[in-house]
Amino acid sequence: MDESHQLIMLKCAKANIGLVRAFRIFKELVGSFEEVGCTSKDFKNLSYTMNSYADGVDAQLLLDRFLSKRETNECFKCEYLVDETHKVKSLFWSDVVAVQNYSLFGDVVFFDATYTTNRYDMIFLHLPARIIMVGVLHLEQDQDPALKITVENVMPNTRHRFCMWHIMMKLAQKLSNSLREDAELKSEIHSVVWSELDEPADFERKWTEVLDQYELTDNTWLANMFSLRSYWIPAYFRDLSMSGLFRTTSLSESENSFFRRYLNRNSNLAAFYIHFESAMEAQ
Structure with a gap:
């Protein structure tokens, strides 16, 4: 390809157009595969070779x-x-x-x-x-x-703070089948976890009460999350400005959407x- 032809391919790449589609666009611009020196079959082989080579x-x-x-x-x-x-x-x-x-x-x-x-x-x-x-x-x-x-x-x-949203998304799969669909249990745990007004002592008391009520004191995952409470429960970040960002997924999800x-x-x-x-x- 000459310099102008290469520029077309580069612009296709910048527009997130893959090799096969880019070459077909190129073919439409110049008239045919023969105009760029290869047949359709040659192009398929060329495409496979270029992709394999590029991986290396x-x-x-x-x-x-x-x-x-x-x-x-x-x-x-x-x-x-x-x-x-x-x-x-x-x-x-x-x-x-x-x-x-x-x-x-x-x-x-x-x-x-x-x-x-x-x-x-x-x-x-x-x-x-x-x-x-x-x-x-x-x-x-x-x-x-x-x-x-x-x-x-x-x-x-x-x-360093963990993402509360991702932790709470795992809650259902960490409970027994009999409690997994218990809406009242989920509501009570969420009420304890997401409170921005409680002090650490308030959170610990409420957490213990809920686990005792539903006989979850032997749940290994909940016990582990409680041991790490200072990394994700709001009560332990009351002295720290979070720049108005309480749930930590919204900004990153916005960036994900942009890059996508x-x-x-x-x-x-x-x-x-x-x-x-x-x-x-x-x-």
Whole structure:
């Protein structure tokens, strides 16, 4: 392809149009497959070869780009980890705007690892302060113990809080079949958990009363959640300004919705970054 033809393909990629659809659009613009030097059958083979090749080199292309940026711009930060076969398993980067935003608006940071993974099973983890993380984070539970330790070690002057919404979403599956559909029990537990007015002693008394009433004192999951109460119950954050954000999912869900317009889980890393830059330009 000449330079103008390549530009068409690049613009398709930035618009989140995949290789096959992009090439068909290209064919319509130039007239036929023959005009671009291949038949329909050739194109199918070419498409498969290009996708397979891209899977092998896209990580290196992206790393080369990041490392080049880091050499020419001291404000650009990037780090990556590889596995035992030297394949990239996680990648972190932040630009000058992200750093400035964090310094100005980093009082409350949301760490949402629930967004969909891509073709390599890597989670796209974006912080609303525009610090971006992509990596394989095995967060099987929202109160991930490794993350808890990391936050305390790396950011010792912060208060780490678990997401109440995700914890309470698990409540039903942690109860017995006979209690799972008990609306009164759910109402009482929610009333105890979500109260912003109680002091710690009030919460502990009410929690114990509910568990005694429904004979749940032997429930392992509830006992564990109670032991971690200072990380998610509002009564233990009354001294801390939450910037008006009590339920911590709304902002991250809004960001998820925004990025979903630009990102395709089938994209390789190189295409992913093109789409990501398009999203940042739009934002």
